[in-house]
Amino acid sequence: xxxxxxxxxxxxxxxxxxxxxxxxxxxxxxxxxxxxxxxxxxxxxxxxxxxxxxxxxxxxxxxxxxxxxxxxxxxxxxxxxxxxxxxxxxxxxxxxxxxxxxxxxxxxxxxxxxxxxxxxxxxxxxxxxxxxxxxxxxxxxxxxxxxxxxxxxxx
Numbered sequence: 001x002x003x004x005x006x007x008x009x010x011x012x013x014x015x016x017x018x019x020x021x022x023x024x025x026x027x028x029x030x031x032x033x034x035x036x037x038x039x040x041x042x043x044x045x046x047x048x049x050x051x052x053x054x055x056x057x058x059x060x061x062x063x064x065x066x067x068x069x070x071x072x073x074x075x076x077x078x079x080x081x082x083x084x085x086x087x088x089x090x091x092x093x094x095x096x097x098x099x100x101x102x103x104x105x106x107x108x109x110x111x112x113x114x115x116x117x118x119x120x121x122x123x124x125x126x127x128x129x130x131x132x133x134x135x136x137x138x139x140x141x142x143x144x145x146x147x148x149x150x151x152x153x154x155x
Contacts, residue, residue: 002111003028006074024078025150041071051115056096090145104138114151127151 001009009023014026021132034050035042042050044061064072069126072080097105107128110116116124128139131147139147 001074003032003074003142004079026121027078028074031074039071041073043071047072053096056113086148087145090148091141093148094141094144103138105142105144106138110139110147110151119152125149 004024006028007021008132016123031042032048036046037043037050041137042061042064042133044058047064048054048057051060060070060080064076066076067073081129093107093113097109099109107121107125111121111124114124127147127150131139131143132141
């Protein structure tokens with residue numbers, strides 16, 4: 001099934017807005033980039049390359065691989081990264097990234113957990129600054145929730 005067909009069927013089934021459909025399309029492009037062997041599924045090794053932290057990669061792989069068939073399909077990937085309750089997903093990601101447990105994320109913490117390349121570091125700083133409403137140079141959880149949709153689509 002093509003990415004367009006997956007986005008259409010998922011979007012129709014879940015009554016997604018055009019913005020959410022575009023986000024699904026963006027996530028499927030990410031999937032295709034990370035599917036290094038072109039198998040149409042992500043194996044654990046491919047997930048490890050997506051995340052710098054192997055434990056985090058294994059945790060996400062197990063979470064996404066709902067049917068336990070050994071690989072994450074495009075539909076599973078979308079369901080895990082888009083369709084699940086965004087608040088829970090963002091809270092989980094925030095807690096993993098918050099290494100010093102201060103309930104704030106620095107640009108460095110975000111870059112490390114999202115595996116942001118040095119080439120995208122300036123773009124990351126700009127997005128963080130856009131969402132940093134109290135101008136303390138860090139993102140609270142509320143600010144992080146505003147940041148994530150921008151990061152997923154634009155970084």
